[in-house]
Amino acid sequence: MAKRVSIKDIANKVGVSTALVSYVLNGLEKEKRIGPEVVKKIHEAVKELNYQPNQIARSLRKGSTSTIGLIVADISNPFFGQLARVVENEAAQFGYAVVFGSSDENAANSAILIKTLVTRQVDGLILAPPEGSAEQIKYLMNQGIPFVLVDRYLPDISTNRVVLDNYNATYSAVKCFVANGYRRITLVTYKSTLVHMRERIRGYQEGMKDNGLSDFIVVKEVRYNQIKEDMEAIMTGLLNERGMDAVLFATNALSISGLYAIRKSEVKVPEELAVIGFDGHEVFDFFQPPLSYIQQPLEEMGKESVRVLIDQIRGSQKTVHIEMRHQLITRKSCG
Structure with missing residues (x-):
């Protein structure tokens, strides 16, 4: 089995410290005043050695996985399929990947998906909650996990939501x-x-x-x-x-x-x-x-859901209720 290429391997090849390689890989070359020739050599070594960063370690350092979860009723439903595509595209603009799941309008399925995504340390969630999911929403609130409800909401719980009129x-x-x-x-x-x-x-x-x-x-x-x-x-x-x-x-x-x-x-x-x-x-x-x-x-709903969630991830404490206008x-x- 081939040995996994490390930052140390890149540093040895270029003849610099591992700290300097780390700065370049994290986009800090200007801040650390690293010369363009050294930066170029490091990127060439990364490509030549086929270096793949350890995402788990990187996530631990950043305190973020750069992923968000999207749980809808049924991803094969045209409405939710299109919504998922918009969310995926908009999230990418903020540097986030999206993990999808379908609850099939079943609270038990929704609970499993939420637990799985939270365990995988997604940075936040966009949810279309099924019937009987109030306790799941309260759990997310109590845990301080950023989330936004889309398409529907729970009238007895004040949460971030993006819905239709x-x-x-x-x-x-x-x-x-x-x-x-x-x-x-x-x-x-x-x-x-x-x-x-x-x-x-x-x-x-x-x-x-x-x-x-x-x-x-x-x-x-x-x-x-x-x-x-x-x-x-x-x-x-x-x-x-x-x-x-x-x-x-x-x-x-x-x-x-x-x-x-x-x-x-x-x-x-x-x-x-x-x-x-x-x-x-x-x-x-x-x-x-x-x-x-x-x-x-649909496009506005998806984009607003992502924007509201990103604001929450970045520390906003404001509860946002957005009601979109339909068109006949x-x-x-x-x-």
């Missing part, structure tokens, strides 16, 4: 339906106590009430781990009964699943059924007619 998002969708002559508007959402889902339901309900449509309020809930089966049953029932003339889907995954059910039914959109989805996705462009949808400012993209599916 969920209430206004669904309220504006109802308003759009009504403006185009639709009255029997159904909301399809997850069966969840999470605040962002409850706020989307509340926005829909208040929108219906404010437009004199209280009698037509219908909320259908889908189980997270039974999306396909529940969606098919819900949409088949609603379409067969002809009990609605418009449907609003509360998430990206529900929108995609709902579109497949609608296409399978051969219902004409928007003549027989108007549709508004949630979050942009390439599937929406292939659906005919093109789907209207509520757009979350209206196309031909809602009249």
Whole structure:
């Protein structure tokens, strides 16, 4: 087995002290007034000897691993996949790498991921907390571990968060339906106590009430781990009964699943059924007619989450609540 190249090996090759090599490798050559010729020789030796720094030792010296953890519901979900990409790119701008994990909306999985990442000494965490994770959030607070909640938050615990104006998002969708002559508007959402889902339901309900449509309020809930089966049953029932003339889907995954059910039914959109989805996705462009949808400012959410976290890592004691504004993209599916 080949011997691991050390700083001492580089120092011996160049003919300088190990301290001087360390200064150069840590970017302190100007501060320590090391000549450019020596710096060049050290970098050449590093390349020639294929020196790989000991990241664990470096982390201990710096008191930082230069990594952050990102825990979302499901990294394969288009919304969270895109969010993860933005977080990864933005973190790199600050010199951080990102370690990803999916909780599958399960508190036990989330607890394991948090413990694993904390044990690996990540500098901070960005979380989309599942139901039942309040104790995990309190643990992070008590341990003084920097973290930011994204997409959803816990209303009884004041923490850093970057979220959408969920209430206004669904309220504006109802308003759009009504403006185009639709009255029997159904909301399809997850069966969840999470605040962002409850706020989307509340926005829909208040929108219906404010437009004199209280009698037509219908909320259908889908189980997270039974999306396909529940969606098919819900949409088949609603379409067969002809009990609605418009449907609003509360998430990206529900929108995609709902579109497949609608296409399978051969219902004409928007003549027989108007549709508004949630979050942009390439599937929406292939659906005919093109789907209207509520757009979350994904890039801004990801970037702000990283910026808030970096501030916390650097010592900020300020608790930040950021609510991003949605955009309603209206196309031909809602009249």
